[in-house]
Amino acid sequence: MxxxxxxxxxxxxxxxxxxxxxxxxxxxxxxxxxxxxxxxxxxxxxxxxxxxxxxxxxxxxxxxxxxxxxxxxxxxxxxxxxxxxxxxxxxxxxxxxxxxxxxxxxxxxxxxxxxxxxxxxxxxxxxxxxxxxxxxxxxxxxxxxxxxxxxxxxxxxxxxxxxxxxxxxxxxxxxxxxxxxxxxxxxxxxxxxxxxxxxxxxxxxxxLARMVRLGTDSLTSFSARPLRVATWCGVLGSLVCLLAMLTAVGAHLSGATVPGWASTFVAVLFVGAVQLLCLGLLGEYVGRLYAEAQHxxxxxxxxxxxxxxxxxxxxxxxx
CATH class of the missing domain: 3.90.550.10 (Spore Coat Polysaccharide Biosynthesis Protein SpsA; Chain A)
Structure with missing residues (x-):
C-alpha cells in the first residue's frame, strides 16, 4: 500500500x-x-x-x-x-x-x-x-x-x-x-x-469550547510556563499584601485609620482570585497526570x- x-x-x-x-x-x-x-x-x-x-x-x-x-x-x-x-x-x-x-x-x-x-x-x-x-x-x-x-x-x-x-x-x-x-x-x-x-x-x-480545550492541551503538553505564572502571581500577591500591611501600620501609627470594609473586601477578593488561579493551573497538570496514569x-x-x-x-x- x-x-x-x-x-x-x-x-x-x-x-x-x-x-x-x-x-x-x-x-x-x-x-x-x-x-x-x-x-x-x-x-x-x-x-x-x-x-x-x-x-x-x-x-x-x-x-x-x-x-x-x-x-x-x-x-x-x-x-x-x-x-x-x-x-x-x-x-x-x-x-x-x-x-x-x-x-x-x-x-x-x-x-x-x-x-x-x-x-x-x-x-x-x-x-x-x-x-x-x-x-x-x-x-x-x-x-x-x-x-x-x-x-x-x-x-x-x-x-x-x-x-x-x-x-x-x-x-x-x-x-x-x-x-x-x-x-x-x-x-x-x-x-x-x-x-x-x-x-x-x-x-x-x-x-469555541473545543478551540479553548485544544489551546489548553497544546500549552500544558509542551510547556510548564503556566505553573511559573502561578508562582509569579503568588509572589505578586504577597508583595501587594506586604505593601497593604505596611500602609495599614503607617496609617495606624499616624492616627489616620478609619473603620471600613471596602479595603478589606478588595484585599480578600484579590488574594482569593490569585489562590484560585494558582489552584486551577496546578489542577490542569495534576489532571493530565491522573489521566496518563490510568493508561x-x-x-x-x-x-x-x-x-x-x-x-x-x-x-x-x-x-
Missing part, C-alpha cells in the same frame, strides 16, 4: 458525498494503490449509512467506527494507528482543505526527500476576524513555547512518511496535539501553501471494514 488518507468525521452527512467525490477524483489518477481510512467518531446522523453506501462503489474506502465520540485528535490517532500506507495523509471532510492537494503533497515529499509535508494556509480570508485573530495568537504562542519548528497556520492537513507515523504510534501520551507533536519529532519537512475555503456544507464541529486508550474501535486483527496500540502503549 503506497498511500493512506485518514479522514476523521463526526456528523458530516451534509458534505460527505461531495468530499468523497472530490477525493476520489484526486486519488484515482495517481495509478498507485491507496486506501481512504474514514474514522467515524461516533456520528449520530446519517453519516454511517452514507459511508456504507459509498463503500459499495469505492473499494479503496475503509470505515473505522469508534464506539463513542472521542474527539478529533483521538479519531485522528485511530486512523494513523490503523493506516497501512507508506505515506499517510490526514484531512478533514469539510472541504476547507482541498483534497486535490494530497497528490501535490506526495509529489513534493518524494521530490524533496522529506518525511513531512505541511499544508499551510496562506489565505484565511474565508475565516471570521475572530478566528483569524485567535489562530494568530495560538500559533504565535505555540511557536514561542514549543519551538520555531511549528509552522504557522498549519493545522491537521499534512502528509507523513511511515517512519513518522510509527514514531507517533510509539509515543505513550494520551492527550495528543499533532500540530505540535509532528514538528517536535524533528523530521525534515516542507510546506505546500493553499487558500483555505469556506466549509462546503454543514456546521463546524470545532466550536486508558484514547479511543475504542467498534468495527473496521478491513477486519484487521491487530491491537489498536503498539506494545509500548499496553503497559
Amino acid at each position: 503506497e498511500l493512506s488518507v485518514v479522514v476523521p468525521v463526526y456528523d458530516e452527512e451534509d458534505v460527505l458525498e461531495l468530499f468523497a467525490a472530490r477525493l476520489r477524483a484526486a486519488l484515482d489518477p495517481l495509478g498507485e494503490p491507496y486506501e481512504v481510512v474514514v474514522v467515524d467518531d461516533g456520528s449520530r446522523d446519517a453519516t454511517p449509512r452514507l459511508l456504507e453506501a459509498l463503500r459499495a462503489g469505492w473499494p479503496q474506502l475503509r470505515v473505522v467506527r469508534l464506539r463513542r465520540n472521542c474527539g478529533h485528535q483521538a479519531a485522528l490517532t485511530a486512523g494513523l494507528d490503523r493506516s497501512r500506507g507508506a505515506w499517510v495523509a490526514s484531512i478533514d471532510a469539510d472541504l476547507q482543505d482541498p483534497p486535490e492537494l494530497v497528490p501535490v503533497m506526495l509529489t513534493a515529499a518524494r521530490r524533496e526527500g522529506v518525511d513531512v509535508v505541511y499544508g499551510v494556509r496562506d489565505d484565511r480570508t474565508s475565516d471570521t476576524w475572530f478566528k483569524r485573530r485567535t489562530a494568530g495568537l495560538y500559533y504565535g504562542l505555540m511557536r514561542r513555547e514549543a519551538g520555531a519548528d511549528v509552522p504557522a497556520d498549519a493545522g491537521d492537513f499534512r502528509l507523513l512518511s511511515r517512519r513518522v507515523v510509527d514514531e507517533l504510534a510509539a509515543l505513550p501520551e494520551r492527550h495528543r496535539v499533532y500540530r505540535l507533536l509532528v514538528p517536535w519529532l524533528g523530521h525534515p519537512s516542507t510546506v505546500v501553501a493553499y487558500r483555505r475555503d469556506e466549509r462546503a456544507a454543514g456546521t463546524s464541529k470545532y466550536p 486508558r486508550p484514547p479511543y475504542l474501535v467498534a468495527s473496521d471494514t478491513a477486519d484487521e486483527r491487530r491491537p489498536t496500540r503498539p506494545a509500548s502503549w499496553q503497559r
Whole structure:
C-alpha cells in the first residue's frame, strides 16, 4: 500500500458525498494503490449509512467506527494507528482543505526527500476576524513555547512518511496535539501553501469550547510556563499584601485609620482570585497526570471494514 488518507468525521452527512467525490477524483489518477481510512467518531446522523453506501462503489474506502465520540485528535490517532500506507495523509471532510492537494503533497515529499509535508494556509480570508485573530495568537504562542519548528497556520492537513507515523504510534501520551507533536519529532519537512475555503456544507464541529480545550492541551503538553505564572502571581500577591500591611501600620501609627470594609473586601477578593488561579493551573497538570496514569486508550474501535486483527496500540502503549 503506497498511500493512506485518514479522514476523521463526526456528523458530516451534509458534505460527505461531495468530499468523497472530490477525493476520489484526486486519488484515482495517481495509478498507485491507496486506501481512504474514514474514522467515524461516533456520528449520530446519517453519516454511517452514507459511508456504507459509498463503500459499495469505492473499494479503496475503509470505515473505522469508534464506539463513542472521542474527539478529533483521538479519531485522528485511530486512523494513523490503523493506516497501512507508506505515506499517510490526514484531512478533514469539510472541504476547507482541498483534497486535490494530497497528490501535490506526495509529489513534493518524494521530490524533496522529506518525511513531512505541511499544508499551510496562506489565505484565511474565508475565516471570521475572530478566528483569524485567535489562530494568530495560538500559533504565535505555540511557536514561542514549543519551538520555531511549528509552522504557522498549519493545522491537521499534512502528509507523513511511515517512519513518522510509527514514531507517533510509539509515543505513550494520551492527550495528543499533532500540530505540535509532528514538528517536535524533528523530521525534515516542507510546506505546500493553499487558500483555505469556506466549509462546503454543514456546521463546524470545532466550536469555541473545543478551540479553548485544544489551546489548553497544546500549552500544558509542551510547556510548564503556566505553573511559573502561578508562582509569579503568588509572589505578586504577597508583595501587594506586604505593601497593604505596611500602609495599614503607617496609617495606624499616624492616627489616620478609619473603620471600613471596602479595603478589606478588595484585599480578600484579590488574594482569593490569585489562590484560585494558582489552584486551577496546578489542577490542569495534576489532571493530565491522573489521566496518563490510568493508561486508558484514547479511543475504542467498534468495527473496521478491513477486519484487521491487530491491537489498536503498539506494545509500548499496553503497559
